Each structure stands twice: as structure tokens, then as C-alpha cells.
Amino acid sequence: MKVLYVASEALPFAASGGLADVAGSLPQALKRRKVDCRVVMPLYTNKIRDEMRAKMKFITSIMVPVSWRRQYCGIFEAKAGGVTYYLLDNEYYFKRDALYGHYDDGERFAFFSRAVLEILPHIDFKPDIINCNDWQSALVPVYYSTLYGSKEGYTGIKTVFTIHNIQYQGKYGNEILGDLFGLGEECASLLQFGDCLNLMKGGIECANKVTTVSNTYAGEILDPWFSHGLDPILKERSYKLSGILNGIDTKNYDPEKDADIFYNYSAKEPADKAKNKAALQELFGLPVNADTPVMGIVTRLVAHKGLDLIKRVMWEILSSTDMQLVVLGSGDWEYEAFFKELAAAFPEKVGLRIGFIPDMARKIYAGSDLFLMPSKSEPCGLSQMVALRYGSIPIVRETGGLKDTITDSGDGKGNGFTFKSYDAYDMLDAIRRALAAYADKEYWNKLVVRALKCDNSWGKSAKEYIKLYEELV
Helix, strand or coil, rough: EEEEEEEECCCCEECCCHHHHHHHHHHHHHHHHHEEEEEEEECCCCCCCHHHCCEEEEEEEEEEEEEEEEEEEEEEEEEECCCEEEEEEEEHHHCCHHHHHHHHHHHHHHHHHHHHHHHHCCCCCCEEEEEEEEECHHHHHHHHHHHHHCCCCCCCCEEEEECCCCHHHHHHHCCCHHCCCCCCCCHHHHHHHCCEEEEHHHHHHHEEEEEEHHHHHHHCCCCHHHHHCHHHHHCCCCCHEEEEECCCCCCCCCCCCCCCCCCCCCCCCCCCCCHHHHHHHHCCCCHHHCCCCCCEEEEEEEEEHHHHHHHHHHHHHHHHHHHHEEEEEEECHHHHHHHHHHCCCCCCCCCEEEECCHHHHHHHHHCCEEEEECCCCCCCCHHHHHHHHHCCCEEEEHHHHHHHHHHHHHHHHHHHEECCCHHHHHHCCCCCCHHHHCCCCCHHHHHHHHHCCCCCCCHHHHHHHHHHHHHHH
């Protein structure tokens, strides 16, 4: 079986979020199961390191139609983790300082989506399945069903559209249907939703299957509270919707071999996790005390990550309990300012770094006892799975992939602490239960080992993707 995995970002070449992790690891898992999976993505000139550029092989260049325009597209090939990557070059569109957030993103990713189909005759690879991801490649199923599906050399391909976060849908004015997207009025109904063109809606309409990144989230996005307006379309197309939980790259996230943490350890020999805790306390200028529980937060500082809940009760928690808080993240000024005030008020209890520093994130996973993730919504979430991998016990709200991966340890069998309602005091109760459990050292040590043994690798998920692909083929 041949699969072309289409993503706007992928490790190890360029990343801004979880999609890059998935696009870097799922194709490898599929490859290990005898699926010829290849990845196509933009060549972000300013983001890809020179040594990686030097290893790329130039295949050819073509001209890609963007409505009435014809734009250059260079096709480069690279290998990573045993997977073939095709990187599509156009410096006008992709030589930018940021992957997204530009005034012409609609045009940039219309070009990319059209180029994905235009390159097929030039790469000696006709896929059985094209798996697209999020709004940036949602036009691929639209273009295939309207312009390419009946062309010689293109027939018989099936398309899958994966929603990683339904909040970001790719909304543009109706006037660019023809001028930018190159589609006639007869195609307008595929993209029009409300008073605009909605690229994600087009992907849902035209793909043969629609997936999202956890089973719970697949159900949640049928609810207006989660769907950001798309629930009517998803309900109409629910027959093609399913949820497949993401995994993590357990070779990349491996406390036994990770060079970015202070000391290596494993489920069989977990003792040195305590040394990581002491080193983390020292790194953040906190008193080094093995008996004081350390709670880590590694996140984007934005509202839907549940930070308004944290704002409501964290002052109370720190004032009334013997615990420390270590925070790494950046985002909205409101939340950055809150954590700065918190760190100033509790200098011996709160350590803070504004920004995203990958090696420091790993040090927090390895050195913290608890990991707080009270998201308002979380399609899948990777951080809670990484936290488990490093033996940091998650405290999460039961939503999306958090619900599918973390079960409350109150029954003596779970791997974390959970709460249901989006309520600050429900979260506070979960934190207090976690702190009480930490005080019982025998119980806590068993919980840490249980977390370290959790298997959130891509194995199971890859099998589910293969089953989906085989049904289509």
C-alpha cells in the first residue's frame, strides 16, 4: 500500500506544534508495518538547517497553477528515519520567518495543495491514499475531486482528511474562490459555510474519510461547544468520521537514553528520577527538597489550555500547601504577566521561564513529580503522554485525548488524576488528591512505575490507520 502524507510541517525539518510531531513519527510507524508512506511538505527556506538542506536531492521543477497565475515549484527529496520526504520549494511563499500568520496564507497553502497533486507524475510515486492534515492541506481533497480525479494517472486515489484542531479552519472571503483557489461557481457549495469560504469544511465534504486525533474528540466535535461552528457539517458527514489517538515517538522521548535530561533512568531503575528533581529545583533557583512535590507546566500560555482555571486558584494552592511550581511557556500577555507576578510573590515556590526551550521542557518532564494540564479542549494532547513516559503524574481535565490516555488513580489502577467539569475548584480538588497521594511514598512510587510503563507508542495507532486505509482501498 502506498500513502502520501501531506502536512504543512513535519519533524525534523520544520515545526510549530503537535502536527510536526505526528508527521515526523506516524509515517515511520507505518513504514515499519510495510506501508510505503512518504511525506510532502513545504520547503521553509528560513527554517531548515543548512546541513539538512545539503542532504536534499533536487528532482525537478514544475509550474503550478494558482488560478490564473503559474508559480514555480522546486521538488526536493530527503530521507529521515527511513521515510522519504518531498519538500516543495517556492521562496515567494515559503521563505518567511514564521510558518503561519501571514496575510496571504490562503494563497500560500492553495499553492501547496495544488502542488501536492501536480508533482505526482514527477516523483514516480502514485499513492493509493493521500492523507491530508488540517486546513493548510484541506484543498487537496477538493482539488482532487473537482479537477484531478478523472485525469489519466490520477484515477483510483482515495483521500483522508485529518483534523488536529478544529478551531483553525482556514476562513476566507467568497470573492477569492476563482481568483486564488481557481475554482468555478459550481464548486462554491463545497467550500462556502456561513458568510465565507471555509477550507476545513471543503476537506470534510470532499475527503473519502475524515479522522481526528482521539476517539473522544471525534465525539466532542459533533457538539457546538467544541466544534467552532462546524458541527452541522460533521453531523451530516458523521458516517465518514472516526477518531484515532495519536502516539508519541518513544525513541525520541526515552528517559533511559535522553541526553537532554540531567540523569537517565527507567521503569526498571527509576531511582535517578529523584536526582533529576533536585537538579530541576536547583536550575530554577528553588530550595532543593526531596519531600516537596514539584508540579510542572509546559504549555502555550493561551486560554484554551485552561489557564483561567489556574489563575483562579493557583495563588490559593501555593499559599496553603507545601509544593513548588515550575512553568515553561509563552503566549498571551495576560498569562505571561500572571505567572511573572506569581513568581515574584512566591520566589521559593515558583520557577518560570517565558519561551519554549525544548531541552528545558524535557528537564521539567523528568524532574517534576506532577504535570498539570487542565485544558478547556485538547484534541489529543502529547504532553500528558510525554509526562507519563518520564514518570511525571498528569493532572488533567477529562476532554479529548486527555480522557483517552489518563485514568484516575483513585481506584489504585489509574495513571493520573482527573476532573470532569471545567471548574477551577474541581481542578483544585484533583490537585489536592494528587498531593495527598504524593505524601504516601509507597503508593506514589508504585504510581510512578505504573506511569513509566504506559505504552503510548505509535504501534496501536498505526494499525488503526492501516485498517482505515485498507477499508478505502
